[in-house]
Amino acid sequence: MAIVERHKQELERQAAPGDRAPAVVEFRGVSKQYGPTDRGIEDATFSVQRGEFVFLVGSTGSGKSTLMKLLIKEIDPTAGTIRVAGRDLSEITRKKVPFYRRNIGVVFQDFKLLPDRTVYDNVAYALQVTGRSRKEIRAKVPDILRLTGLATKLHSFPDQLSGGEQQRVAVARAFVNHPPLLLADEPTGNLDPETSVGIMQLLYRINRTGTTVLVATHDATMVDRMRRRVLELHDGRLIRDEYNAGYAQSDLNTAEFGALLREPAPKPRRRSVTDDIDDIFSS
Amino acid sequence: MKPGFFIKEAFRSISRNAIPSFAAMASVLVTVLVLGVFIPVVQATTGAANEVRSRVLVDVYLKRDATQQDAARVKALLNDNVAHVGKVEFVSKAQAYAQEKRRNPEAYTLLGTNPLPDTFRVTPDKPDNALALRNALMHPNVSGGGSSPIDGAIDSVKNRKDETSKILTATRVVKLAMGALAILLVVASILLISNTIRLSLFSRRREVEVMKLVGATDSFIRWPFVIEGVVLGALGGVLAVALLGVGKVALLDPLASDFALIAAPKTIGLPLLAALLLLASVGVSAAGSSISLRKFLRV
Numbered sequence: 001m002a003i004v005e006r007h008k009q010e011l012e013r014q015a016a017p018g019d020r021a022p023a024v025v026e027f028r029g030v031s032k033q034y035g036p037t038d039r040g041i042e043d044a045t046f047s048v049q050r051g052e053f054v055f056l057v058g059s060t061g062s063g064k065s066t067l068m069k070l071l072i073k074e075i076d077p078t079a080g081t082i083r084v085a086g087r088d089l090s091e092i093t094r095k096k097v098p099f100y101r102r103n104i105g106v107v108f109q110d111f112k113l114l115p116d117r118t119v120y121d122n123v124a125y126a127l128q129v130t131g132r133s134r135k136e137i138r139a140k141v142p143d144i145l146r147l148t149g150l151a152t153k154l155h156s157f158p159d160q161l162s163g164g165e166q167q168r169v170a171v172a173r174a175f176v177n178h179p180p181l182l183l184a185d186e187p188t189g190n191l192d193p194e195t196s197v198g199i200m201q202l203l204y205r206i207n208r209t210g211t212t213v214l215v216a217t218h219d220a221t222m223v224d225r226m227r228r229r230v231l232e233l234h235d236g237r238l239i240r241d242e243y244n245a246g247y248a249q250s251d252l253n254t255a256e257f258g259a260l261l262r263e264p265a266p267k268p269r270r271r272s273v274t275d276d277i278d279d280i281f282s283s
Numbered sequence: 284m285k286p287g288f289f290i291k292e293a294f295r296s297i298s299r300n301a302i303p304s305f306a307a308m309a310s311v312l313v314t315v316l317v318l319g320v321f322i323p324v325v326q327a328t329t330g331a332a333n334e335v336r337s338r339v340l341v342d343v344y345l346k347r348d349a350t351q352q353d354a355a356r357v358k359a360l361l362n363d364n365v366a367h368v369g370k371v372e373f374v375s376k377a378q379a380y381a382q383e384k385r386r387n388p389e390a391y392t393l394l395g396t397n398p399l400p401d402t403f404r405v406t407p408d409k410p411d412n413a414l415a416l417r418n419a420l421m422h423p424n425v426s427g428g429g430s431s432p433i434d435g436a437i438d439s440v441k442n443r444k445d446e447t448s449k450i451l452t453a454t455r456v457v458k459l460a461m462g463a464l465a466i467l468l469v470v471a472s473i474l475l476i477s478n479t480i481r482l483s484l485f486s487r488r489r490e491v492e493v494m495k496l497v498g499a500t501d502s503f504i505r506w507p508f509v510i511e512g513v514v515l516g517a518l519g520g521v522l523a524v525a526l527l528g529v530g531k532v533a534l535l536d537p538l539a540s541d542f543a544l545i546a547a548p549k550t551i552g553l554p555l556l557a558a559l560l561l562l563a564s565v566g567v568s569a570a571g572s573s574i575s576l577r578k579f580l581r582v
Contacts, residue, residue, distance in 0.1 A: 072496065095500075098495070098498045098499055098500040098501075098503075099498065099500075100498075101495075101496065101497070101498035102497075102498035106496055112489075112492070112493045112496065113493070114490055114493055114494075115489075115490070116295075116296070116299040116300070116490075125494070125497060125499075126497045126498070128288065129494070129497055129498050129499040129500075129503060130498065131285075173497065177498075
């Protein structure tokens with residue numbers, strides 16, 4: 001597990017010691033309006049601390065993808081401020097966006113691999129982009145592919161791999177730069193349940209190295225089984241922000257975690273109008 | 284490491300996308316080939332048309348009893364006071380007689396005396412101005428009807444009016460047609476090449492999108508594409524120029540001695556043409572790929 005150790009060190013080196021680390025993700029009153037009546041996100045406020053594993057759930061059209069796109073600065077919010085690692089995204093100019101994106105690993109439902117590159121080259125591309133030396137690439141890529149269980153597929157092309165394997169390549173590519181934040185937009189949307197569990201285990205393993213992981217999915221039951229922090233969006237509004245960390249022991253190993261995923265889910269506790277009234281009285 | 288990496292990327296992408304690459308190269312080849320044939324043809328045609336036009340003249344005949352002083356005065360008048368005069372050539376009675384006699388010896392021997400007047404052959408500054416020049420040499424009569432020459436010593440001014448206007452119209456039509464064809468051809472070439480580039484880039488739109496998501500800067504994405512365009516454009520251009528050279532040696536040169544149009548002197552030389560075409564094909568491909576890419580880079 002050398003790669004995990006190295007990644008931990010990398011993260012510790014990046015976080016300034018002694019400094020009160022700012023939240024990795026901070027949304028303050030963020031809205032995104034696509035048209036006069038067409039809203040993607042409305043007044044979202046939340047923050048994610050370093051090392052958290054957060055689910056973002058909601059049905060299709062609830063604004064999950066909008067939120068993801070806002071985070072990688074593919075689109076800009078119409079109101080509010082987004083901070084990632086303390087940095088206001090609106091201050092990043094178009095020219096600087098590529099450099100910002102190198103600090104975020106992204107995994108998509110449709111994998112988004114480069115079709116005419118081998119598995120090795122796909123992962124290597126993320127490093128080449130940042131101008132790493134060939135020597136460094138040759139050392140890192142096989143390592144990360146071993147971590148994701150693709151050691152035997154180095155020279156296969158994406159169309160020769162199964163969906164699960166392709167998604168593992170995508171995760172490897174997202175992780176190879178040791179990003180402090182990893183976003184996954186419906187990472188298991190195209191995969192069968194058993195393969196999905198494998199991908200989730202992989203993401204969990206990455207989270208345990210200290211990377212903040214934010215997973216968007218519409219598979220609410222799966223999320224509820226995981227007993228992690230859950231943000232639920234409905235119609236662009238944040239209707240649930242539940243810290244479920246207490247349900248699961250924080251130091252599960254990967255096998256226990258997999259077993260947990262296959263258990264039946266506890267009932268979700270959604271925020272309703274009565275909760276709001278309770279809040280008013282309790283505060 | 285970087286330029287090497289970009290070049291490697293470009294060649295990798297050419298070999299992985301063999302068919303679109305071939306299509307792009309072929310479209311450059313065809314365009315350059317057509318341009319390479321057409322440019323000399325246009326030049327030869329307009330050259331020939333211009334040559335015909337340069338033969339348009341206005342003849343100024345002096346009265347038969349005009350003296351040397353009259354001739355000198357008219358010459359000065361033509362040179363200084365009349366608009367649209369290009370070149371003035373004086374043909375004296377004796378010269379005219381000698382010329383005509385050579386053409387038709389019997390008739391002139393029979394004639395005995397010299398019936399020919401002194402003549403000025405005036406070339407207009409531009410062929411199109413031949414008629415204006417003729418009018419400038421004539422005063423409209425005050426009493427209306429007809430006109431008289433500007434100098435008493437001038438008997439008449441002639442320029443075989445019908446022929447002149449026919450030549451002018453015909454050559455103008457030829458030149459305009461050639462110009463229109465040339466414009467059409469250039470537009471067609473640009474459309475063909477830009478369309479091919481767009482097609483091959485469109486098929487790789489996803490690739491560009493992924494590269495952007497991974498954090499590649501615009502220039503990092505663009506350079507391999509531009510190098511690819513340069514390589515394909517150069518390849519197409521070189522092949523087309525080679526074909527043109529072969530065509531010139533094999534087809535044109537044997538025919539040149541028989542056809543005046545092909546041998547027209549003012550066409551562009553093959554080396555210069557080849558250099559221009561190569562430059563254009565490389566430039567257009569490189570510019571085309573980088574401009575077309577701009578649209579996809581806005582992710």
